[in-house]
Amino acid sequence: MTDLDAPLAAYPGYALRRAAIATMAELSARLAAVDCRVIDAMVLILIGDRTDVIASAIGRALDIQRANMAPLIGRLESAGLVERRPIDRKSLAVVLTGPGRERLARVRAITETFETELLARVPAAHRDHLLPALDALWRD
Amino acid sequence: MTDLDAPLAAYPGYALRRAAIATMAELSARLAAVDCRVIDAMVLILIGDRTDVIASAIGRALDIQRANMAPLIGRLESAGLVERRPIDRKSLAVVLTGPGRERLARVRAITETFETELLARVPAAHRDHLLPALDALWRD
DNA sequence: TATTGTTATACTCTATAACTATA
């Protein structure tokens, strides 16, 4: 039967929404294998080897409200993946633990595979345009 | 200061997520002026002049669970924008009312402007590649 | 004065299960 969403098909905003929902659902399913959510993976990758990253800065970089960082980091800490290290008497660095670094390695492997496959699904003629086009829509 | 999200910057999946969240937040803010959510706008545009569209079919087309269609259509009905017309003793067509068609006209105007501006923000060299690239990521 | 971390809270969105009724 004819596509019922034909009236929306020409809108890049619609395609952007549908593509993001579909791909994030797929990534979410893959990260479940290592007990991580998409947001957890982003935070772990962002921290990496650094020992100077505070929760507020992570929130600003990923557009997560400061108030929502507390339970997020708390969950990662409860899972033994990160620890809070005092920088001064006000700020706490969020640092990966040993198990956190092991988890990051697995998260990186899943993410790299996912991103490679995502890009491979884009026809070659359009492939190199995707990232710059998307970046123009939110980095500015 | 250096971008804290540098370790994520090369991932198209990350850019896709950020771009979708940013653009949908903008569209959401604009549609609030006519008391519509993004999902409402999509449903109104999808229905248009048709009188043969049932809630389940809308759900399949937009990837909304059947169970979540009931309150969604109920809300549009309470707002006087749609009515339910029996097709047979099992199915109900969701049809725009007079006020629904007026609202749709305003929604279309906002959406067209939004989509035009969205595309204008993409550098010309990449512009025509965006929709086909995105479509490849979820239509298949 | 601005920033950090935190708690509490409310709202939206979404997914699942279960039920009734009809094609």
Next chain:
DNA sequence: TATAGTTATAGAGTATAACAATA
């Protein structure tokens, strides 16, 4: 047997307000 509509419910995800403590 499959589909349509509905209700109830639980889990994410997110936004706001407020507070104490420190830069």
